[in-house]
Amino acid sequence: MDSSPDAPKPTAKEIAAKFRAEIAAPEGGYSPGDRLPPARQLAKQLGVQLMTVQSAYGQLRNEGLVLTQQGRGTFVRDPSTPLGTEPGSSPAFTALSEELSSIHDALRRLGERLDRLEQIVGNETPHAK
Template sequence: MDSSPDAPKPTAKEIAAKLREQIADSTYGPNAQLPAARALAKELGVQLMTVQSAYRQLRDEGLIITQQGRGSFVRDPSVPLGTEAGSSPAFAALSSELSVIHETLRQLGDRLERLERLVEHETPHSP
């Protein structure tokens, strides 16, 4: 991004897109810390809220996590969404719901297997 005084100021969407590219091409790999929002805002000549909005977009997409007082970090894709500190509250809620659904499906599978065994033993076999 061009940070010269005459260059147009990037929007939050543009900042998020550039960071998304840098995450995709491993400029920022898993667990890498992104620049501090204040420093990046100053470098780009934009308001702090603009960078914070870009970081919020990336967090809501599940690409980064933010930790109060520590900064923003690229999320490790091998860690389930919503389980790490600083992940989006929406992903944390979704992760919890998915765990409940997974356990319910496992229980239903066990029940179906028991029912199939019962039916198999009770059904007379034809010659």
Template sequence: MEQSPEARQQPPTAKEIAADFRGKITGPNPEYGRGDQLPAARKLAKDLGVQLMTVQSAYGQLRDEGLVLTQQGRGTFVRDPSLPLGTEPGSSPAFAALATELSSIHNALRLLGERLDRLERIVGNGTQPSP
């Protein structure tokens, strides 16, 4: 049974748009590289015949995956993969929160390491720790 042309031309979903751009960013022959700006969401929505929210959702998925940064008023850009996630303006709020938490954990581990070194020196010298 043959489908009508209208039935075959369904507008893409946010998931499909995200998958398309994921391939254009990370595929074997990427169209977009570090720092490149993705098409404006409003124009892309019009070109694809979808609602603006659909494109924004697709770009949000890519941002949450750490592939792009969104800068309000400027657009959506391919992020530099050499920089730690969550450290750039426009990063996913989840990655920014994770980066802050990891920094706190790193500092706590550093302090614990210093305390352990001090205790090992005390035990190695056979002296009693001072109160």
């Protein structure tokens, strides 16, 4: 992005797109665990408001690409780690992760009940010869 004084100021959407592309790049981009530039520093460098960079980082966090850790910064998340399970995850992904875990537990219990019912019915039904 051009950070000269006469260049048009990038929008949050454009900043997010730049980092999205760099995170997705197989080489030369950001890797899991890499820290993105501090929002205040990047805002100054690009000549935009701090809220513009924070909004861009928020978009990336909501997409599950980065984690924000209070006082530490914004980091590229490891895609092999389930969404919503690490500190700094998007609250929406954390809630979704908890809901999926609850559904998984309910399905497991239902499966166990079905197995028991099949055993009971199998023991009561006379076998054809």
